Amino acid sequence: MSSPAAPAAPTPPADAPPGATPHTCPQCAAPLDADPRFAVWCPRCEWNLVPEHDAATDPTTPAAPATPRERAVAARTEQLYQDLAAGRTASAGRRDWLAAAAVASLVHLVTTALFGWALWLLVTGSTPLRCLGAAALAVVVLLRPRIGRVPRGESVLTRSQAPALYGLADRVAAELGARPVGVIRVDRSFNAGLAVVGLRRHSVLTLGLPLWEALDEQQRIALLGHELAHQVNGDHRRGLWLNAAIGALAHWYDLARPRRHAHWAGFRLLFHVAGLISNAVLHSLAWLLMRTLFLLDRLTARAGHQAEYHADTLAAQAASTEAARGMLKALLLDGAAGTLVSRVRAGHQSRPRTTRRGAADAQPASPASQASKAPQASPADTLWDRLRDHLAGVPPLERERLLRRSARDRAAVDSTHPPTHLRLALLAQRPPLPAAVTTSPAESAAIATELAPHRLRIARSLLAP
Ligand SMILES: [Zn+2]
Numbered sequence: 001m002s003s004p005a006a007p008a009a010p011t012p013p014a015d016a017p018p019g020a021t022p023h024t025c026p027q028c029a030a031p032l033d034a035d036p037r038f039a040v041w042c043p044r045c046e047w048n049l050v051p052e053h054d055a056a057t058d059p060t061t062p063a064a065p066a067t068p069r070e071r072a073v074a075a076r077t078e079q080l081y082q083d084l085a086a087g088r089t090a091s092a093g094r095r096d097w098l099a100a101a102a103v104a105s106l107v108h109l110v111t112t113a114l115f116g117w118a119l120w121l122l123v124t125g126s127t128p129l130r131c132l133g134a135a136a137l138a139v140v141v142l143l144r145p146r147i148g149r150v151p152r153g154e155s156v157l158t159r160s161q162a163p164a165l166y167g168l169a170d171r172v173a174a175e176l177g178a179r180p181v182g183v184i185r186v187d188r189s190f191n192a193g194l195a196v197v198g199l200r201r202h203s204v205l206t207l208g209l210p211l212w213e214a215l216d217e218q219q220r221i222a223l224l225g226h227e228l229a230h231q232v233n234g235d236h237r238r239g240l241w242l243n244a245a246i247g248a249l250a251h252w253y254d255l256a257r258p259r260r261h262a263h264w265a266g267f268r269l270l271f272h273v274a275g276l277i278s279n280a281v282l283h284s285l286a287w288l289l290m291r292t293l294f295l296l297d298r299l300t301a302r303a304g305h306q307a308e309y310h311a312d313t314l315a316a317q318a319a320s321t322e323a324a325r326g327m328l329k330a331l332l333l334d335g336a337a338g339t340l341v342s343r344v345r346a347g348h349q350s351r352p353r354t355t356r357r358g359a360a361d362a363q364p365a366s367p368a369s370q371a372s373k374a375p376q377a378s379p380a381d382t383l384w385d386r387l388r389d390h391l392a393g394v395p396p397l398e399r400e401r402l403l404r405r406s407a408r409d410r411a412a413v414d415s416t417h418p419p420t421h422l423r424l425a426l427l428a429q430r431p432p433l434p435a436a437v438t439t440s441p442a443e444s445a446a447i448a449t450e451l452a453p454h455r456l457r458i459a460r461s462l463l464a465p
C-alpha cells in the first residue's frame with residue numbers, strides 16, 4: 001500500500017509570501033479549504049499536492065527527477081491514451097507481439113536445449129558424463145518455466161462453500177463471454193487479480209478483502225467484471241507461451257542477481273578470485289536477463305495497457321460505467337485504508353493484555369462504553385464497518401488530491417495497468433453504459449455470509465502485531 005495521507009502541518013513553508021496564512025495558498029494566495037484530517041493542498045496551483053513527508057517515504061512519488069526511461073514510458077502511456085480517446089487502435093501491436101513471441105521462444109529453446117543435452121548425456125555418456133547429465137537435469141528443474149498451480153488452503157473458497165459468490169461471478173463471466181472462474185480466493189490486499197495457472201489454464205480470481213469491503217454492490221460487480229474480462233480482453237501477456245517465458249526470465253534473474261558473497265572474503269586467494277569471477281559472470285548474466293525482461297515489457301506494454309482499458313470497458317458493460325468509475329476511484333483510497341487499519345491496530349495494541357484476552361481482541365472502549373455492561377464487539381468484528389465509514393468520510397477535496405497525485409505516480413509507468421486517472425478519463429470519454437448484472441438484497445446477504453469467516457480471519461491478521 002502507498003503511504004497514508006497524514007495531516008500536514010497547517011503552516012505555510014518558509015518561503016511563503018508575506019501575509020500568507022494557513023488558509024491561504026503560499027504559492028498563489030488562493031483561499032485553502034483545510035480539513036485537519038488530511039493534507040492541506042491547493043487545487044488551483046497544486047501546491048503541496050504531494051506533501052513532503054509523502055514524497056520522502058512514498059516510493060511512487062520520488063523527489064528525484066524522472067529518468068529518461070521513465071519519461072519515455074510515460075510518453076508512450078500518454079500517447080496510447082490519446083490514440084484510444086481519439087478512437088485509434090494500436091497499429092504496431094502485431095509486430096510487437098511477434099517479436100515478443102520470438103523472445104519467449106528463445107527462452108523456452110534454452111530450457112529445451114539444456115534438457116535435451118542432459119538426456120543425451122544420461123543415455124549415451126560414460127559414468128562421469130552421466131553425472132554431468134544428472135547435474136544438467138537438476139539445473140533444468142531449477143530453470144523450468146513456472147506456470148503456477150491452483151492454490152489450496154484457508155484463503156480458497158470452494159464452489160460448495162460460496163455458491164452465491166460463484167453464482168455472481170458466473171453471471172458476470174457469462175455477460176462478458178468469458179469462461180466461469182475456476183477458483184476464488186480472498187487475501188488481505190487492497191487489490192484484486194486474475195491469474196491463469198497450470199497446464200490446463202485454471203483461472204484463479206483473488207479478491208483483496210479490504211478492497212471488496214470498500215466497494216458497494218455494483219462496484220463489486222465492476223471489480224469482478226474487470227478481472228474476469230482478463231480472459232477475453234486479448235492480453236497475450238497472460239497466454240501460456242509468453243507468461244511462462246516472463247516467469248522463467250524473472251526466476252532466472254532472481255537466481256543470478258547480484259548478492260554479497262561475503263563468505264568468500266575470509267578464504268584464501270584462490271577462492272577469493274574464483275568468487276570474484278563467478279560474481280562477475282552472474283552480474284553480466286543478471287544484466288542481460290534484466291534487459292530481456294525490459295525488452296519484453298516494452299514489446300507488450302502498449303497492447304497490454306490497451307487490453308486493460310478494454311477490461312475497464314467490459315467492467316462498465318457488466319456493472320455500468322458509473323460503477324466501474326466508482327471502483328477505479330476506490331483504488332485510490334488504498335493509503336486511507338492503510339491509515340485506518342494502522343490506527344485500529346495501534347489502538348488495539350495499546351490496550352492492556354488482560355483486556356485483550358478472551359475475545360482475542362477487545363474494542364478500544366471509550367469511558368462511556370466501559371461504563372456500560374453491554375458485550376463489546378472486538379476490533380476484528382468491527383474493522384470492516386469502521387473501514388467503510390472511514391473511506392466514506394474521505395472528503396471530495398482529498399479524493400481530488402489523490403486523483404491528481406495518481407497522475408504523477410512514477411511507479412505507474414512500470415505497472416501492468418495504465419495509470420488510474422487515465423483509466424477514469426477514458427471511461428468518461430465513452431457513452432455511459434447501464435448495468436447488465438445486478439444483485440438482489442438476498443444474494444448480497446448470502447455472499448456476505450459466505451465471506452464472514454474470511455472477514456474475521458483477515459481482520460485478525462491485519463490487526464495482529
Ligand atoms: Zn495555490
Ligand SMILES: [Zn+2]
Pocket residue numbers: 226227230308311417
Ligand atoms: Zn487488469
